[in-house]
Amino acid sequence: MPRTGGSYSTSDLSRKSGDVIAEALRHPVTITQRNKPRLVLLNIDDYERLIRQSDARSVGTLETMPSELLNEFEAAVDTYAGTDETNR
Template identity: 90%
Template sequence: MPHTGGSYSTSDLSRKSGDIIAEALRHPVTITQRNKPRLVLLNIDDYERLMRQSDARSVGTLKTMPSELLDEFEAAVDAYAGTDEPNR
């Protein structure tokens, strides 16, 4: 039953869901619709690992930036603004 690359169509999913789920427990499986990837099935451990990794990444703002980094940033902006580059 193995498909090359762990990719199945939506009709495969309806016909062979048990086998596809068993494979998804071992590694991520792509579900295609009209020959385009639409979904990925993956085990809960992989999902939770991805969520932890995404939580570890945070968006910084000027308000949350450490003051020494903000000082460096402002100095760099001031230096850039003081240059006379015609193609900026």
């Protein structure tokens, strides 16, 4: 039967592949080797969602940065510059 927390060893995977796959269809399952996490099995819907999310990331510039974030960035730079001046 599945272990608590959705974690299986590589030997469990060999011996109980049906149980491991059934659980991975419900939620991600960690596969351990020598008591260290080595792999994660997850259903295709979760995998595709992760791929879509990673593809949505993009590089921006100061010109494309949202104004709230730009204001925070400028304040942080000003704070850092002020700290640098006092340490000289």
